[in-house]
Amino acid sequence: xxxxxxxxxxxxxKKYTGPSARKVLALRRQHMNPGIVLYxxxxxxxxxxxxxxxxxxxxxxxxxxxxGIVTVSVGHCHPHVVSVANRQNETLQHSTTIYLHPxxxxxxxxxxxxxxxxxxxxxxxxSGSEANDLALLMARAYTGNYDxxxxxxxxxxxxxxxxAATGQxxxxxxxxxxxxxxxxxxxxxxxxPYGYNDADAGRKYADDVKSLIDFATPxxxxxFIAESIQGVGGFVEFPKGYLKHTYKHxxxxxxxxxxxxxxxxxxxxxxxxxxxxxxxxxxxxxxxxKGIGNGCPLGAVxxxxxxxxxxxxxxxxxxxxxxxVCTAIGNAVLEVIEKEKLQENSRKLGTRIRRGLERLxxxxxxxxxVRGQGLMLGIELVKDRKTKEPARAECIEVLExxxxxxxxxxxxxxxxxxxxxxxxxxxxxxxxxxVVDVLDTAFAKL
Ligand SMILES: Cc1ncc(COP(=O)(O)O)c(C=O)c1O
Numbered sequence: 001x002x003x004x005x006x007x008x009x010x011x012x013x014k015k016y017t018g019p020s021a022r023k024v025l026a027l028r029r030q031h032m033n034p035g036i037v038l039y040x041x042x043x044x045x046x047x048x049x050x051x052x053x054x055x056x057x058x059x060x061x062x063x064x065x066x067x068g069i070v071t072v073s074v075g076h077c078h079p080h081v082v083s084v085a086n087r088q089n090e091t092l093q094h095s096t097t098i099y100l101h102p103x104x105x106x107x108x109x110x111x112x113x114x115x116x117x118x119x120x121x122x123x124x125x126x127s128g129s130e131a132n133d134l135a136l137l138m139a140r141a142y143t144g145n146y147d148x149x150x151x152x153x154x155x156x157x158x159x160x161x162x163x164a165a166t167g168q169x170x171x172x173x174x175x176x177x178x179x180x181x182x183x184x185x186x187x188x189x190x191x192x193p194y195g196y197n198d199a200d201a202g203r204k205y206a207d208d209v210k211s212l213i214d215f216a217t218p219x220x221x222x223x224f225i226a227e228s229i230q231g232v233g234g235f236v237e238f239p240k241g242y243l244k245h246t247y248k249h250x251x252x253x254x255x256x257x258x259x260x261x262x263x264x265x266x267x268x269x270x271x272x273x274x275x276x277x278x279x280x281x282x283x284x285x286x287x288x289x290k291g292i293g294n295g296c297p298l299g300a301v302x303x304x305x306x307x308x309x310x311x312x313x314x315x316x317x318x319x320x321x322x323x324x325v326c327t328a329i330g331n332a333v334l335e336v337i338e339k340e341k342l343q344e345n346s347r348k349l350g351t352r353i354r355r356g357l358e359r360l361x362x363x364x365x366x367x368x369x370v371r372g373q374g375l376m377l378g379i380e381l382v383k384d385r386k387t388k389e390p391a392r393a394e395c396i397e398v399l400e401x402x403x404x405x406x407x408x409x410x411x412x413x414x415x416x417x418x419x420x421x422x423x424x425x426x427x428x429x430x431x432x433x434x435v436v437d438v439l440d441t442a443f444a445k446l
Contacts, residue, residue: 001440001441001444003405003441004405004434004437004438004441005406005434006061006062006063006406006434007063007428007430007431007434009053009061011050011051011053013047013048013050013055013059013061014048015059016047016048016055016057016058016059018047018057020057021043021044021045021056021057024045025043039399040399040400040403041400044056044403044408045057046062049064049072049076049077050075050076050077051075051076051077051078051424051426052064052075052076052423052424052426052427052428052431053076054076054408060406061406062403062406062407062408063406063407063408063423063427063431063434063435064076064408064423064424065402065407065408065409065410065421065422065423065435066408066409066410066420066421066422066423067422067423067424068295069290069410070231070262070263070268070290070291070376070410070420070422071290071291071293071294071295072291072294072295072424073266073267073268073290073291073292073294073333073337073342073424073425074294074333074336074337074340074342074424074425074426075294075336075424075425075426076295076424078294078332078336078426080332080335080336081294081329081332081333081336084328084329084331084332085296085325085328085329085332087328088103088324088325088328088329089325091324092324093323093324093325094320094323094324094325095323095324096319097317097318097321097322101322101324103322103324103327103328103331104124104322104323104324104327106331107122107322107327107328107330107331108121108122108124108322110331110334111300111302111330111334112302114273114274114334115274115286115302116277116282117282117304118304118305118306119282119283119286119302119303119304120302120304120305121302121303121304121305121307121308122300122301122302123300123301123302123303123308123311123316123318123321124298124299124300124318124321124322124323124326124327125289125299125300125301125318125321126297126298126299126318126320126321126326127157127289127297127299128156128157128162128260128262128287128288128289128290128299129156129157129158129159129162130157130159130289130299130318131262131287131288131289131299131300131301132156132157132161132162132165132225132258132260132287133157133159133160133161133162134287134301134316135223135225135258135285135287135301135303136148136161136162136165136222136223136225136258137161138285138301138303138307138308138310138311139222139223139255139256139258139284139285139307140222140223141310141311141313142222142256142306142307142310143220143221143222143223143254143255143256145218145220145221145222145254145255146180146222147180147181147182147216147217147218147220147221147222148164148165148180148181148182148221148222148223148224148225149181149182149183149184149209149212149213149217149221149223149224149225149250149255150164150165150166150167150181150182150183150184150224150225150226151167151183151184151185151186151187151226151227151230152167152168152183152184152185152186153167153168153186153188153230153233153234153236153414154166154167154168154183154186154225154226154227154230154233154260155167155168155171155227155230155231155232155233156225156227156260158171160177161177163177163178164177164178164179164181165181165225167183167186167233168232168233168414169414170414171232182212182216182217184205184208184209184212185205185208186230186233186236187201187202187205187206187236187238187239187242188230188233188236189201189237189239190236190368190369190371190380190388191388192205194239196239198239201239201240201242202238202239202240202241202242202244202245203241203242203245205238205239205242205246206241206242206244206245206246206248206249207245209224209246209249209250210249213249213250213253217253219253220253220254220255221250221253221254221255222255222256223250223255223256223257223258223285224246224247224250224255224256224257224258225258225260226238226243226246226258226259226260227259227260227261227262227263227264227275228243228259228260228261228264228269228274228275228276228278228279229263229264229269229275229372229373229376231262231263231264231376231412231420232412233412233413233414234378234380234412234413234414234417234418234420235371235372235376235377235378235412235418235420235422236371236378237371237372237373238279240279241279242279243257243276243279243280243281244279244280244281247281247283256283256284256285256307257281257283257284257285258283258284258285258286258287259274259275259276259281259283259285259286259287260287261274261275261276261286261287261288262287262288262289262290262299263290263291263376263422264376265286265288265291265292266288266291266292266333266337267337267342267343267346267374267425268291268346268374268375268376268422268425269346269350269373269374269376270343270344270346270347270348270350270351270373270374270375271347271373271374273343274286278373284303284304284307285301285302285303285307286301286302286303287299287300287301288300288301288302291333292330292333293326293329293330293333294329294333296325296326296329296330297320297326298323298326298327298329298330300330337425340426342425342426343374343425345425345426345427346374346375346425347374349375349427349428349429349431349432350372350373350374350375350376350377352429352432352433353375353377353421353432353435353436354370354372354377356432356433356435356436357370357377357379357436357439358370359436360379360436360439360440360443361379363440363443364440364443364444364446365385366381366382366383366391366394366443366446367379367380367381367382367443368380368381368382368385368388372421375421375422375423375425375427376421376422377420377421377422378412378418378419378420378421379418379419379421379439380413380417380418380419381394381395381398381417381418381419382417390413390414390415390416390417391417392415392416392417394446395411395416395417395418395419396411396416397442397446398419398439398442398443398446399411399419401438401441401442401445402438402439402442405438405441405442406438407434407435407438409421410422419439421435423435
């Protein structure tokens with residue numbers, strides 16, 4: 001089998017003149033928190049990025065198949081985003097919300113126009129964890145209830161409240177944080193009790209939420225929080241109807257429904273702009289980060305004016321939330337998604353790659369499941385299709401081999417058994433075919 005070659009590009013990197021990867025690694029080991037992890041046996045140092053490609057310090061080019069953990073939505077250093085950011089950087093970098101600034105107000109209007117129903121009031125923060133923390137605060141203050149239903153296998157962030165909602169032991173420190181949070185069975189057709197062949201699986205998984213409300217809470221809840229496709233959990237798609245049934249149970253118990261769109265939003269899923277739309281529901285609160293800023297620290301919580309009013313009970317302040325530079329970037333990102341039809345590109349190329357991955361599944365036994373939508377695709381690896389024993393070491397090996405061939409991928413799932421592909425949404429057809437070829441080659445050698 002011939003080794004796949006990265007599609008040609010006219011993009012070229014500048015000559016890198018900074019410290020070596022070895023030196024940077026030594027600095028990290030000496031001065032940075034050892035809890036932060038690195039991918040790859042030989043850690044990769046990236047020094048430049050343009051659109052869907054990144055370069056290491058030796059000018060080796062890679063197709064970025066994980067986009068800085070599903071964050072670079074419209075392309076690395078996209079020229080429109082860069083020019084808007086540069087202009088704002090030279091004009092006013094920071095003001096805070098105690099003064100008026102046109103960017104934040106105009107951006108709020110533009111972002112709200114992308115949401116359905118009464119979801120029209122925006123709060124800006126700096127990250128997904130902060131957005132989820134604020135959403136949970138609003139839900140509790142609005143409903144007067146405390147209990148929250150989240151999902152097993154979920155990831156919502158690393159601060160105390162979002163760690164509480166997270167449903168994977170790997171991310172939960174052994175400190176008190178989950179009081180009042182209950183985790184329902186993950187609607188995970190490949191591994192859960194109701195599989196792909198069960199047409200009623202959505203309702204059955206939702207029944208577990210109802211059961212939790214009845215048996216584990218005072219019968220009243222503040223909120224249900226879920227990603228629309230579980231990201232860190234390995235791109236797990238919920239069965240049809242799951243959110244519809246669940247939202248009904250939660251609202252009947254006085255709770256509000258929070259959609260965490262940190263990974264699934266902004267057109268990545270192709271058929272819809274927001275992940276929750278693929279399940280035919282409208283949440284009460286939507287949280288966003290990552291792709292909203294294409295790499296700049298921007299997050300948002302969007303809700304109805306009725307729910308938003310609860311924050312007037314006290315002063316709520318976030319120093320950098322709605323910063324003029326970040327909101328200028330957020331606005332530019334929306335302009336690029338629209339102008340360059342990136343949602344449609346995600347749909348078209350996502351469908352093409354998914355078809356290729358299904359072909360690989362029929363060829364390579366190690367592939368247990370292929371799933372996802374648009375440019376958010378997961379491949380779950382198992383040692384045995386019957387026992388579904390997670391193939392963790394093999395997943396690491398595929399990532400190593402893909403890296404050597406010029407493709408960066410992510411991994412997810414509790415055991416690190418699922419390959420995650422979520423590139424910048426500007427990839428082209430040649431990139432899409434390259435991805436499938438690289439994976440085919442990597443699996444063949446296992
Ligand atoms: C779905 C989801 N929600 C929230 C977060 C937390 O975002 P941040 O790392 O910006 O705090 C993440 C991060 O990976 C995420 O994937």
